[in-house]
Amino acid sequence: MNNEAQALHYKSLIDLGPEEAPPGEAGTGLEAPDPRDGRVYVHDDGLRLAAEVALATARPLLLRGCPGTGKSSFAAYLARRLSWRYYEHVCTARTQAQDLLWRFDAVRRLGDAQVRRPGDPPLNDFDYVEPGPLWWVFDRQSALRRGAPPEQAPRMPAIEPFPELNADRSPKDAVILVDEIDKADPDVPNNLLVPLGSLQFQVEETGAMIRRRREPAGDGAAVSRLLVVLTTNEERDLPQAFLRRCVVHRLEEPNEERLLEIARRHFDRPGAPLTEEDLALFRALAGKILDLRRQSEARGTRPASTAEFLDAVRACLSLEIRVGSPAWSHLEQVVLRKGEEESEE
């Protein structure tokens, strides 16, 4: 467990501005446990530096680390703080590289072709193109037009993902999360090498060339305003060629102080400040999580994650359960241990 606090000094490329008070959680357990809205995130200087190095070099940022350490939440958080647009794609075993670039609705195209009557206008192939998340971050205007030139504008513009989240954010700058890339077939990372390296690709069905626009920074230097964040649980190895093209950072499991800070940031709300009793609960739960982690390490089993720590806090606050109370042991079993027996150590 390493949550090094060594200060890092450099000229930052991004201005996160003052952290606004997060809306916080209602404490009723009614909100989504993993909202992906980037409202709350506690990061260290090392992670921020990794993101800045990725921006400076226009390389993807690959985040490794145990499940529940906050790999997936970082992209949404950074996008919110920078007011950049946010897109994401969660990989599965069936994900193909093209899913991140575009899809072509050949079925609808064929159906429309079959019901055409004489005199109907010719079909426009661009109507059947659906931009993928990388297209949206490379060139939003082109994605809205489905890659069509002005004279061949599609009947309907493409629908942008996360419209409410992105409504008032920068139209040029973006963060994209490609989550759990290790779940995809080994070919997927390899097939993304060119689009991620050259920031361009061609839509086969229409021939449209999609390129990332580079915006000049204020001082005249060309700086990428696009951050590609990839995460891996290291379920299987990523190809070496792919790794050699990424900036790689490992997220460590938080120590007790970091856990307390995470809980405080999640549950401290402007209208309902935390009480001493709440803080004592956070500390007791953080201690419990660290105990469980030590037991898991000794047994070689999966340790309780930060996400599970937050679930436990949420449950304790909602159900008014205190550590050591009769209900606690049951809560510990269902939220933290999840069926594993207590260690005899």
Place this chain on the structure above:
Amino acid sequence: VNDVGLGDLARALGALTPEDAATRERIVRLLGFESREDAFREAPPSPTLAPPPPSQRAASPAPAPESESAPPRRMNPVAVERPRPSRRFLDAPPLETPRDGLRRRPSVFEPLLAPEWTRSLLTAALSTRASNGPIDVQRLVDTAARGRPLRDIPHLPQPSLFRGAQVLIDLGEGMEPFTRDQGHLLHEIRKAVGEELTRIVHFRDNPLRGAGSVPVWTWGPYEAPDPGTPVLALTDLGIGGPAVHPDRSTEEEWLAFARQLAERSCPLVVLIPYPERRWPRRLAQDIVLLSWDRATTVGTVARKIRHGHEVRP
């Protein structure tokens, strides 16, 4: 598209202008390099040279300027990060260093398959055909030209590991010399197929006699994987072991096992660490047998399994 290189390092250092050595060091490491000064600092002391007395040390020229001006060195490899050992191993007292007379050269482990091809070879052996490739224009045009209704868009098959794999490990006497190879290959399979998609089953001589995970007394009847899941057996098919072996598995048993898997549309591949001339001929006709040897290449596998196993829907 190039790897991360010195150009990226120069860009990052130029854009971020680190103000101290620690920050510079972090940037260098994030891009997969290690600085020469760091390598110098972490170099273990030479066991054969005694350190010079303090007076000489003060007089000797400091190597720092040279090391600081030297370019960073690429770390190798940037990717491989092994799981950390359990704390109980870390806390264990170190073993005594053997005396010079007792020192032996550590045995060098040479995997049976060529390391540079192992991953591709396993991918080729365990992939099934998924209908998620490019659109099959030929079939599409054919259907449309015949005026038939198009119920779905035909796609060209594409090999994929999405079904995972069941790995059968033979613990019989004939495989005892290959225990270490089984462990090594299992590690490689997990890396290629994925930890969660790899199911391990142990057996002795033939899976139909009982199978399961360790310990042995928990074994029960063999349970086939989900329909369509490829099965890879690391076994000698009864070839190896002592000349007089009363429990040697038979061809009939293996054929029965292959039939059982075929009923569930589970492709069976067998890796055999014995020469091909000793393989049972009947089995070679009905089961995909591969030589667990350096001579086996991706091409060898591709000749037997073209574009992944075909699995009945």
